[in-house]
Amino acid sequence: MTEHVSHQRSDTSAPQAPVRKRFRVQDFARSKNDGHKLTMLTAYDGVTARIFDEAGIDLILAGDSVADNMLGYENTLPVSLDEMIVVARSVSRATKHAMVVADLPFGSYEASPIHAFETAARMMKESGAHAVKLEGGARIAEHIHLLTSSGIPVVGHLGLTPQSENMLGGKRVQARSDAAAEQLCQDALALQDAGASAVVLEMVPAPVAARVTEILAIPTIGIGAGTEVDGQVLVWTDMAGMGDWSPRFAKQFGKVGQALSDATRDYIAAVKDVSFPGPEHTFEK
Numbered sequence: 001m002t003e004h005v006s007h008q009r010s011d012t013s014a015p016q017a018p019v020r021k022r023f024r025v026q027d028f029a030r031s032k033n034d035g036h037k038l039t040m041l042t043a044y045d046g047v048t049a050r051i052f053d054e055a056g057i058d059l060i061l062a063g064d065s066v067a068d069n070m071l072g073y074e075n076t077l078p079v080s081l082d083e084m085i086v087v088a089r090s091v092s093r094a095t096k097h098a099m100v101v102a103d104l105p106f107g108s109y110e111a112s113p114i115h116a117f118e119t120a121a122r123m124m125k126e127s128g129a130h131a132v133k134l135e136g137g138a139r140i141a142e143h144i145h146l147l148t149s150s151g152i153p154v155v156g157h158l159g160l161t162p163q164s165e166n167m168l169g170g171k172r173v174q175a176r177s178d179a180a181a182e183q184l185c186q187d188a189l190a191l192q193d194a195g196a197s198a199v200v201l202e203m204v205p206a207p208v209a210a211r212v213t214e215i216l217a218i219p220t221i222g223i224g225a226g227t228e229v230d231g232q233v234l235v236w237t238d239m240a241g242m243g244d245w246s247p248r249f250a251k252q253f254g255k256v257g258q259a260l261s262d263a264t265r266d267y268i269a270a271v272k273d274v275s276f277p278g279p280e281h282t283f284e285k
């Protein structure tokens with residue numbers, strides 16, 4: 001990462017550690033121009049958000065995938081705005097450098113531009129997020145225009161939009177036909193014209209994602225969209241290997257679930273055989 005790193009001013013000649021600045025909305029355009037690949041992960045709480053932030057991630061998505069990944073819902077539809085605000089607030093409070101993007105949940109913005117504004121304003125005020133993400137194309141362009149012209153940065157989301165999975169017939173690859181690919185391009189341009197800062201492309205054939213990336217001046221962030229996009233996003237539990245399964249487009253970069261399970265077993269065994277707590281964990285009178 002080079003864009004949002006600067007050096008502290010100093011009167012001495014001693015070399016100064018680089019200071020990482022917060023990723024700002026202007027950094028989207030700069031990244032696209034510089035060919036810097038954007039990195040984004042979901043986080044649903046402050047503990048994980050802090051780890052991703054300190055590791056150098058550009059963007060953290062307080063995603064509505066918290067619904068099925070953490071909260072025990074079947075899909076993203078049931079999660080409420082109140083629940084999303086708690087999630088986004090926890091992520092925002094723990095994050096010093098990344099931009100926090102908060103998902104607006106299903107049913108909280110679609111009805112009208114005013115509906116979207118009221119929800120987005122509440123999210124921004126109460127969570128401290130820096131931007132919001134909405135699913136959909138031209139049909140919500142006016143909503144996005146009202147948000148961006150009112151000072152709320154927006155990330156769009158096209159391709160597989162999980163909040164519409166009942167209409168889409170499940171979680172399947174989108175924009176496979178020429179007509180659907182053309183529609184996706186038109187939708188992406190509509191989001192850009194409405195002032196969106198970036199667009200997530202989910203489960204889109206790689207050549208279609210490459211085409212969208214080429215025609216847009218704003219960055220695309222892919223998930224299951226190949227490499228010819230301006231950045232990548234993954235659900236953190238898939239990235240870290242929290243479970244045995246992850247979608248085909250995700251790669252497990254660790255085995256965190258196994259490590260947690262091993263630690264838990266060790267803890268249980270140590271409590272049972274009274275090797276924990278040891279003298280170093282124990283207070284004397």
Ligand code: KIV
Nearest residue numbers: 042063064065233235
């Ligand atoms: O909520 C989420 O995890 C998302 C990603 C799939 C981009 O929207």
